[in-house]
Structure formats: structure tokens, C-alpha cells
Amino acid sequence: MRGVSTLCLVALLMGAAVTEIAAAPVQVRDWNKVEIRKPVDWCVRSGLPNFNKKLRAGKPVRIAYFGGSITAQNGWRPQSLEYFRSLSPSRKVDEIHAAIGGTGSELGAFRLEQDVLRHKPDLVFVEFAVNDAGTSPYRIRQSMEGIVRHIWKVLPETDICFVYTVTASNIPDLLAGRAKRSTSTMEEIADYYNIPSVSFEPEIARLVKAGKLVMQSSDQGLTRVSGDALNLDSDIAVDKDGKIPFSKDGVHPYLNTGHVLYTGVLKRAFPKIAEAGKPGPHAPLPAPMVKDNFENAVMLPLDRKEVTFSGPVEKLPLNQAPAKLFQNRAPGCVKLSPGGTMEFKFKGTKLNLYTLLGPGCGVLEITLDGKSFPRRLIDPYCTYYRLNTVAVGTNLDPEKVHTVKIRLLDEKPDKRAILFERNRPDFDKNPAKYQPIDAYIGAILLVGELVGQ
Structure with missing residues (x-):
């Protein structure tokens, strides 16, 4: 397999000619294996020609920001949106906020129509590499390739750009010249479909290596902004030692430091990426x-x-x-109390439930084709409610009619023990919040179709 830097160079020099590489026959291989890439700031590939043409002409455009909590923050998303507005004569640039914290590309594939496509975006930024870090390459391929193909089946002139964020745990590999496994997997998909990508990983790693940035630090005392010593154009806050505190937790950047750095990379990449390629449908799709x-x-x-x-x-x-967490995210919400059940039949290869995790949730018993197993709806973070998926079945026989029964058990898990130690004071202070053992279900997530009873 060719290195990513070689493909990027080909894209820069030959533009659409790299399409011939992307459409080449796929070799039989183990899709759980991936060649770890060298981190690069961006790859142009076929660019963003449709979006750029409309943007520069001052026509109304919509940008979908599709990702996890880092994109959900009021950071690189609104900062880049303002940048794109500055490039448009009319400034008619709207966002589609399609980011949900703690979720990866698998849920993304199922919520794509609801959260993104029905709004008809001109550009979709896809940011799931951090939340997919622990996901197998095969599962990432299923989800990310599914997202790409679904977008272009419905909206063939919509441009796509993959975006890769970074966490403190990624830094040792990045300093050794290795991108995340999830990033490398997504880059293979980007190569194949000729999709541009922007990575924030190398910039952050360079600053760490130069001793100019600390991945985890308090934001207290940020009373001045970076100067010439950092060789950065943006006003980025620094601490009393002149170093940039990236984030408090090593994951979610501060809005006036890490996110400004992210936006800066995107602003440098966009002029090069946007001018590449020729406007028109992204079709026909290869195998x-x-x-x-x-x-x-x-x-x-x-x-x-x-x-x-x-x-x-x-x-x-x-x-x-x-239930309002499902507002604009799911068709509705059903609450099961202990003993409540839900049943249906389907044909397909994968089934999930769109649920909430939270302090007032209990344990589901799922029976698939006669085999039962539990699914707990509270985890160590659950001092609050958040969107989640419950896996019911995967790699199923698509020709078989599968039967599912969901029942909420009259079982109270040891919620205090489940919580992180840092979250246990909330349990002790608010025990009534943790007393219910309900389930909140918003939708069925299916690769397949329902079958009548």
C-alpha cells in the first residue's frame, strides 16, 4: 500500500488523476489490519470544489459538523464557521450542528439521515477518530465507508472532509511519527474515495516537542496571549511560563488555546484543498x-x-x-419501567437501540433469537443523561428472520460502585436522582428491515 504522503503529493500535482487509484479493484484482505500512517497536516485529494464554488460566488451554503464532543464544543466549529463566512461575499453560511459527545462513527452511520442529510449540506466535516480510537479497524470501515457512500447516494454534489483531532494519549505515538490507528484506517477510506482530510495531530505534536504546549493544565492565570516566540498568527492564551495549556482533561481543548490551534490548521489547509478538483457529482461510486x-x-x-x-x-x-435529549435527534422517546417490554422481528445484519445512559436508568434484558443477555444503562460517567447506543446483534444472517424482545428488569445495579470515584460525591449528595431504574429508548437502529409479526 502506498504511503499517505505519496498519495497527497499525487493529488496536489495531478488533481483528479488520483481518481484512477481510488477506483482500482479491491484486493481480498483482512480488513481488521491497517497500515499505520505518518501524520500529515492535510491531504488535498479531490478537494472541495462544489462547496468552494458556491462559497466564493456568495451563494447560500450549509456546513454540517458531524462528530463527537470535541466538535460539539464551541471551539473549532463556530470559529471555522466565522472564517468561512469571511470568505463569502454574502456571508450566507449556515451550520448544521450534528455533533454528539461520547459517540463515534457507528452511531453516526445510523443518525446520518436524521442529523445531516435532511438538511441538505454542501459540505460535511466528519470527525470521529478520537471516539473511534478503541474501535476495531473493521468496524470503523463499516461505519465510515457507509457514511461516505450514503452521503453521495443521496447528495452526490455534497463535498466531504475528514477531520482528525488529538488527545494527550496520542502524543507519544505522534512524536514517534505514528498517527492514531483510527486516523490511519480513515485515511485508507479517504484514499479510496478521494476525500480530502485535515489533521490537527501534527501541529499539536510539534508544539509539545518544542516545549511550547502542555496537553493537560489548568486554565487559571491565562492573562496574556502568545507572541512572536511561538511563531503563531492567532491570539492564543499562554500561562505565566509562556506555554500554551491545551486542555484540562487532555481531550477537550480550551476554546482560546487548543481550539484556536485547530482552527488555524484548518484555515491554512482550506485554500489549498478548496481549489483542487472540478465541480460536479461525486459519482459513480466505486465498488x-x-x-x-x-x-x-x-x-x-x-x-x-x-x-x-x-x-x-x-x-x-x-x-x-x-427525553428532550432526543429532540431533533430521534423520532420520539418511549420510557420503559420495570417489567415493560418491546418486541419486533427483522431481517438484517446489525441491530442497535438508540437509548439514554443516565443516573435514573436500569438494566435491559435483551433476547435475540432465543438467547438472552443484559445491557446496563449506567456507566461511570452517569451523573447526567446522555445519548447512547445499545448493541443487540451484529454480523447477523441477512436472510433469516430474527426475533427480538427487550425487557426492563426489576434489578437495581450498585450505581455508586459503578461511578468513577470522583463522581461518587454526587451520588451521596443526590441519592434520589439515582433511585429510578427506567429505560429511555428513542429509535431502532437497523441495517435491514422490520418484518411483520
Whole structure:
């Protein structure tokens, strides 16, 4: 396999000619293996010609920011949005906020239509490498390739750009010249489909190596901004020692330091990427790299006739907490209390449930084709509610009719023990918050189709 820097150079020198490489026949291989790439700031590939043409002409454009909590922060997302507005004569540049904290590309493949495509974006930034860091390369391929193919099936003139953020745990590998495994996997997909990418990894690693940036540090005492010693144009806060504190937790950048650095990389990359390629549809699609990718993933409402409920079940309005977390994210919300059940049949290869994790949640018993297993709806972070997926079945026989029964158990997990030690004071202070053992389900996430009872 060719190194990423070689492909980037080809893209820079030959523009659309790299398409011939991307469309080459796929060799039979182990898709759980990946060649670790050398970190690079950006790869031009076929550029962002459709978005750039509309932007420079002052036509209204929409940018979808599709990712996890780093993109959900009021950081590189709104900062870059303002940059793009500065490039448009009309400044008619709107965002589609499609980032959800703590979620990766798998949920992304299922929520793509709901959160992104129905808004008809002109450009989609896809940022899942950090949250996919512990995901197998094969699963990343299924999700990320599915996202790409789904976008271009529905909106063939929408441009896509992969974005890679960084955490403190990535720094040793980056300093040794190795990108994240998830980044490397996504770059293979980007090569194949000729998708440009921007990585914030090398810039952060360079500053760490130069002794100019600290990945984890308090934001107290940031009373001045960086000067000439850092050779940076942006006003970036520094501490009393003249170093940039990147973040408090090593993951989520401070808005006036790490996110400013991220935005700076994107601003330097965009002029080079935007001018590449020729406007027009991203079609025809080549044969898929992974045949069982999630390009046909769907999010289905719970009020489908194929789905039946029994026992203590309540449909909640989406303006009521905690169900309002599903507002604009799912078709609705059903609350199961202990003993409440949900049943349906389907044909397909993968099934998840779109649920909440939270302090007032309990344990689901899932029975798939006669085999039962538990799924706990609280984890160490659960001092609050957040969106989540529950895996029901994967790599299933697509020709078989599968039967599913979901039941909420009358079982109370030891929630205090489950919480991180730092979160246990919240349990001790607010025990009533942790008393309920309910389940909140927003949708069925399926690669396949429901079957009548």
C-alpha cells in the first residue's frame, strides 16, 4: 500500500488523476489490519470544489459538523464557521450542528439521515477518530465507508472532509511519527474515495516537542496571549511560563488555546484543498471496500406497526427531561419501567437501540433469537443523561428472520460502585436522582428491515 504522503503529493500535482487509484479493484484482505500512517497536516485529494464554488460566488451554503464532543464544543466549529463566512461575499453560511459527545462513527452511520442529510449540506466535516480510537479497524470501515457512500447516494454534489483531532494519549505515538490507528484506517477510506482530510495531530505534536504546549493544565492565570516566540498568527492564551495549556482533561481543548490551534490548521489547509478538483457529482461510486458497510443504515421510529409494547410503557414528549435529549435527534422517546417490554422481528445484519445512559436508568434484558443477555444503562460517567447506543446483534444472517424482545428488569445495579470515584460525591449528595431504574429508548437502529409479526 502506498504511503499517505505519496498519495497527497499525487493529488496536489495531478488533481483528479488520483481518481484512477481510488477506483482500482479491491484486493481480498483482512480488513481488521491497517497500515499505520505518518501524520500529515492535510491531504488535498479531490478537494472541495462544489462547496468552494458556491462559497466564493456568495451563494447560500450549509456546513454540517458531524462528530463527537470535541466538535460539539464551541471551539473549532463556530470559529471555522466565522472564517468561512469571511470568505463569502454574502456571508450566507449556515451550520448544521450534528455533533454528539461520547459517540463515534457507528452511531453516526445510523443518525446520518436524521442529523445531516435532511438538511441538505454542501459540505460535511466528519470527525470521529478520537471516539473511534478503541474501535476495531473493521468496524470503523463499516461505519465510515457507509457514511461516505450514503452521503453521495443521496447528495452526490455534497463535498466531504475528514477531520482528525488529538488527545494527550496520542502524543507519544505522534512524536514517534505514528498517527492514531483510527486516523490511519480513515485515511485508507479517504484514499479510496478521494476525500480530502485535515489533521490537527501534527501541529499539536510539534508544539509539545518544542516545549511550547502542555496537553493537560489548568486554565487559571491565562492573562496574556502568545507572541512572536511561538511563531503563531492567532491570539492564543499562554500561562505565566509562556506555554500554551491545551486542555484540562487532555481531550477537550480550551476554546482560546487548543481550539484556536485547530482552527488555524484548518484555515491554512482550506485554500489549498478548496481549489483542487472540478465541480460536479461525486459519482459513480466505486465498488465498496467492505461489502457489509453501513450505507443502508436506518433510524426507525418506535411507533411502527411491526413493534409491539406491553407492561409499564410510556411515550414521553420531547420537551420533557430527560427525553428532550432526543429532540431533533430521534423520532420520539418511549420510557420503559420495570417489567415493560418491546418486541419486533427483522431481517438484517446489525441491530442497535438508540437509548439514554443516565443516573435514573436500569438494566435491559435483551433476547435475540432465543438467547438472552443484559445491557446496563449506567456507566461511570452517569451523573447526567446522555445519548447512547445499545448493541443487540451484529454480523447477523441477512436472510433469516430474527426475533427480538427487550425487557426492563426489576434489578437495581450498585450505581455508586459503578461511578468513577470522583463522581461518587454526587451520588451521596443526590441519592434520589439515582433511585429510578427506567429505560429511555428513542429509535431502532437497523441495517435491514422490520418484518411483520
